[in-house]
Amino acid sequence: MPRLLSLLLLSLPLLCLAEPVQLRIQGSNTIGTALGPALVQGMLRSKDATAIEHSTGAVPNEIAITAQGRDGELLSVLIAAHGSSTGFAALGSGAADLVASSRPISDVEVDQLQAFGDLRSGRSEQVIGLDGVAVIVHPDNPLTSLTTAQLAQVFAGQVTRWEQLGVAGGAIRLYARDDRSGTFETFKALVLDPVRSALSGEARRFESSDALVEQVQSDRQAIGFSSLAAVHGAKVLAIAAGDAPALPPSRALVASEDYPLSRRLYFYLPASPQPLAQALADFAQSPAGQVIVAEQGFVNQQVKALPIPAQADMPARYRSLALKGRRLTVNFRFQEGSASLDSKALRDVHRVADFLQQAGHEQTRTLLVGFGDPKETPGRAALLSRLRAMAVRRELAHEGLQNIDVLGMGAELPVAGNEQEQGRQRNRRVEVWVY
Numbered sequence: 029m030p031r032l033l034s035l036l037l038l039s040l041p042l043l044c045l046a047e048p049v050q051l052r053i054q055g056s057n058t059i060g061t062a063l064g065p066a067l068v069q070g071m072l073r074s075k076d077a078t079a080i081e082h083s084t085g086a087v088p089n090e091i092a093i094t095a096q097g098r099d100g101e102l103l104s105v106l107i108a109a110h111g112s113s114t115g116f117a118a119l120g121s122g123a124a125d126l127v128a129s130s131r132p133i134s135d136v137e138v139d140q141l142q143a144f145g146d147l148r149s150g151r152s153e154q155v156i157g158l159d160g161v162a163v164i165v166h167p168d169n170p171l172t173s174l175t176t177a178q179l180a181q182v183f184a185g186q187v188t189r190w191e192q193l194g195v196a197g198g199a200i201r202l203y204a205r206d207d208r209s210g211t212f213e214t215f216k217a218l219v220l221d222p223v224r225s226a227l228s229g230e231a232r233r234f235e236s237s238d239a240l241v242e243q244v245q246s247d248r249q250a251i252g253f254s255s256l257a258a259v260h261g262a263k264v265l266a267i268a269a270g271d272a273p274a275l276p277p278s279r280a281l282v283a284s285e286d287y288p289l290s291r292r293l294y295f296y297l298p299a300s301p302q303p304l305a306q307a308l309a310d311f312a313q314s315p316a317g318q319v320i321v322a323e324q325g326f327v328n329q330q331v332k333a334l335p336i337p338a339q340a341d342m343p344a345r346y347r348s349l350a351l352k353g354r355r356l357t358v359n360f361r362f363q364e365g366s367a368s369l370d371s372k373a374l375r376d377v378h379r380v381a382d383f384l385q386q387a388g389h390e391q392t393r394t395l396l397v398g399f400g401d402p403k404e405t406p407g408r409a410a411l412l413s414r415l416r417a418m419a420v421r422r423e424l425a426h427e428g429l430q431n432i433d434v435l436g437m438g439a440e441l442p443v444a445g446n447e448q449e450q451g452r453q454r455n456r457r458v459e460v461w462v463y
Contacts, residue, residue, distance in 0.1 A: 051104070058257070065093060070316060072093070079096045092104065112213060120141055125304075126297055128293075148371070152296055155294055155372040156313070162262075163179065169195065171195050172266060173265055175267070185228030264277060269288035279327050293326065335354050353395070397437055398416040409438035417435065420460075
C-alpha cells in the first residue's frame with residue numbers, strides 16, 4: 029500500500045500536465061463567432077503551438093479550440109457567443125475568464141463585478157477593434173439615408189409604411205437582434221433610449237447577425253441592423269445624428285468614430301487575469317492581432333493618414349487644413365464628464381506616436397484640432413476644445429513628440445446632435461492632422 033501511494037504521488041505531476049489549460053471566453057456573438065476564434069488561433073500560433081484544431085459545439089455559437097503548446101501541454105479554449113450580457117454574467121458566476129463584448133460595460137455590471145477589480149481601468153477594459161452598426165435594407169430599396177430620429181420611429185413602430193419615408197414599398201417589416209446581443213444594446217442606447225422609445229413587438233428577433241442579414245436580403249419590405257462585418261451584400265443606409273450630415277459606415281468614418289452608430293469591440297479582463305486570457309488580450313492589441321481584426325471584416329486600430337476632401341461649407345481654417353494636410357484615422361475621446369482620455373485614447377497615444385515616428389513625420393507639422401459642444405458663455409466652447417487638444421499634446425510629449433501645434437474649433441463641425449448628452453459627448457473630440 030505505501031509503495032502504491034508513492035507511485036501515485038510521483039505520477040501526480042504527469043497527471044497535471046495531461047490536463048488541458050482552459051481559457052473560457054463568453055459574450056458577444058459579433059466577436060465570438062469568427063473574430064474571437066481567429067484571434068485565439070493567431071495567439072496560439074504566435075506562441076508556437078501546434079496541432080491547432082477548431083470544432084463547433086452541439087449548441088449553436090459555441091466553439092472549442094485545442095492545441096499542443098510549445099512544451100507539450102494541452103491547451104483548450106472554449107468560446108460561448110450568446111450575447112455581451114451573458115459574458116458579464118458568466119464572469120460573475122465563475123464560468124468565464126474573459127468577456128467579449130460589443131458594447132461597454134454598464135454601471136450595474138461594474139457594481140455587480142467589483143470583486144474582479146475596476147473593469148473600466150485601462151488594463152481591464154481593452155478595445156480590440158471597431159465596428160459600425162449598419163442599418164440595412166433590401167438591395168432594391170431606393171432609400172439612401174435616415175436620421176437617428178427616423179430610425180427610432182421606425183423601430184418603435186411609429187412609422188409603419190415605407191411611403192412615410194418617401195419611398196414606395198408598403199408595410200415596413202422589422203428585423204432586430206435579440207436582447208442578449210451587444211449589437212441590439214448598442215442600437216438601443218444610440219437610437220431608442222435617447223427618445224425614450226422601445227423596440228416594437230412586431231420586430232422579428234435573431235441571435236445571429238448572419239441569419240438576420242439573410243432574411244433582409246430576401247425581403248423587399250425589410251429593414252434591420254447588424255454588425256458592419258456581417259452585411260454581405262445588403263444595402264447599407266447612411267445615418268445622420270441631429271443636425272450633422274448623414275454619413276455612411278465607411279471604414280475611415282468608423283475608425284474615427286464619426287459615423288453615428290460606430291461602436292467599440294471589447295475584451296474585459298479581471299484584475300488578476302488567467303495567463304492565457306492576458307496573452308490573448310496582448311495579442312489582440314499587437315499589429316498581428318489588428319491585421320486579423322481587419323481580415324474578419326471589422327475596422328482595426330492601425331493609424332493611417334488620409335486626405336479629406338475640402339468642402340465649401342467647411343470653416344475657413346478647417347478647409348485650409350483639408351487642402352494641404354492629411355487627417356489620421358483616429359480621434360481622441362474623453363471619459364464621460366471628464367478631461368481625462370478614455371481607455372482607448374490612452375492606447376491610441378502610443379499608436380499615434382509610433383506612426384509619427386516610424387513614418388518620419390517628426391520633420392512635418394502635426395496639428396491637434398479640438399472640438400466640443402456649444403456653451404452659453406461666449407468663447408468657452410473654443411477654450412475647452414483647445415484645452416482638450418492640449419491634453420492630448422501633453423500625452424504625446426511623454427512619448428517624445430515635440431513641436432505639436434493645437435487648434436480649438438469650439439462647437440463647429442459636429443458629428444452628432446447636441447440635444448442629448450450622448451451626442452455632446454461624441455462631439456468632444458480631438459483630431460490629428462499632418463502636413
